[in-house]
Amino acid sequence: RASDLASNDIEHGILRCNRKSPLALSKPFHSKDPRRFATVSRRDPRIHFALVCGAKSCPPIKLYREDTVDENLTLATEAFFESELTIDVRKRQTYLNRILKWYNQDFGETEDKILRLDHEIFTSQTREGNRVYDGHRL
Numbered sequence: 001r002a003s004d005l006a007s008n009d010i011e012h013g014i015l016r017c018n019r020k021s022p023l024a025l026s027k028p029f030h031s032k033d034p035r036r037f038a039t040v041s042r043r044d045p046r047i048h049f050a051l052v053c054g055a056k057s058c059p060p061i062k063l064y065r066e067d068t069v070d071e072n073l074t075l076a077t078e079a080f081f082e083s084e085l086t087i088d089v090r091k092r093q094t095y096l097n098r099i100l101k102w103y104n105q106d107f108g109e110t111e112d113k114i115l116r117l118d119h120e121i122f123t124s125q126t127r128e129g130n131r132v133y134d135g136h137r138l
Helices: 007-015 034-038 045-049 066-084 098-102 111-115
Strands: 086-088 093-095
Touching (some): 007 034, 045 066
């Protein structure tokens, strides 16, 4: 039942395919937990740019509809990287938001793998000094 799910269960148990949160000691659902039926079959890292956790770097609250969720997740991801990823081309350094570090297993284990994600997630954009990775090494 939906009433048996806490927000943590939805984020880490269902949307992240039953993965531990960064500070948790165990997965949200044990192997015989009946709530496991709701776990998605494929993890989509874009959820991190749509979920609101209350921290300063969390995205604003939005309403997502089933028929436009894919487009909305892409827009939320682009907005996140426009404001939260900075690349200093001269120093050849990237500055990643903590969300990307806390959930690196969802994006890639290293900064290089995070920056090499599919073009679907990282679009080539420039805005006010922040340059989002465009698929080429800096």
